[in-house]
Amino acid sequence: MSIALREGIEIVEDAVPEFEAVGAIQRGLHEFNQSMGGSYDREPVTLLVQDAEGKTLGGLLGLTFWGWLFIDWLWLAPEIRKEGFGGELLKRAEAIARDRGCTNAYTDTFSFQAPHFWETNGYAEFGRLDGMPAGHARVWFKKALTG
Missing domain, CATH: 3.40.630.30 (Gcn5-related N-acetyltransferase (GNAT))
Incomplete structure (x- = not known):
């Protein structure tokens, strides 16, 4: 099932997401966090x-x-x-x-x-x-x- 909230963009349920999809979410959050709190130096x-x-x-x-x-x-x-x-x-x-x-x-x-x-x-x-x-x-x- 998917839900379109904006033309051409939808929310899709994915029980087994591809590595790239998971990576995109992780990278996006890490980039935002570092822009706010500074480099992680993880x-x-x-x-x-x-x-x-x-x-x-x-x-x-x-x-x-x-x-x-x-x-x-x-x-x-x-x-x-x-x-x-x-x-x-x-x-x-x-x-x-x-x-x-x-x-x-x-x-x-x-x-x-x-x-x-x-x-x-x-x-x-x-x-x-x-x-x-x-x-x-x-x-x-x-x-x-x-x-």
Whole structure:
């Protein structure tokens, strides 16, 4: 189904968009954001926890931009949780971010994904969306990387 709001231009639903369509949206938003906030200077932060055979047992994926560290993913296999790997990943990511001039960090998680881990590591809740998913909440945390 498509809807024309202006002659020759329409809104089209696409359950499996082509890479170019997705890229056009991403590039357009990135260009606008940078025109308003300055260059992103986006750099990935990738830290892996691997066993002796090189199997990945967890890690942290994030990026730095606009003076902030964004932690997108932090996951550990169940058999290595509660052994200090999560805290160490966080410390290393924060050190990388400081080296890149970042002064703050943020992330989001769910209420069933151990939000106390973030609090224990100095992060403070600054937003919550209750009922996402039903019976739980999506929670945002931040931390100053200076002082």
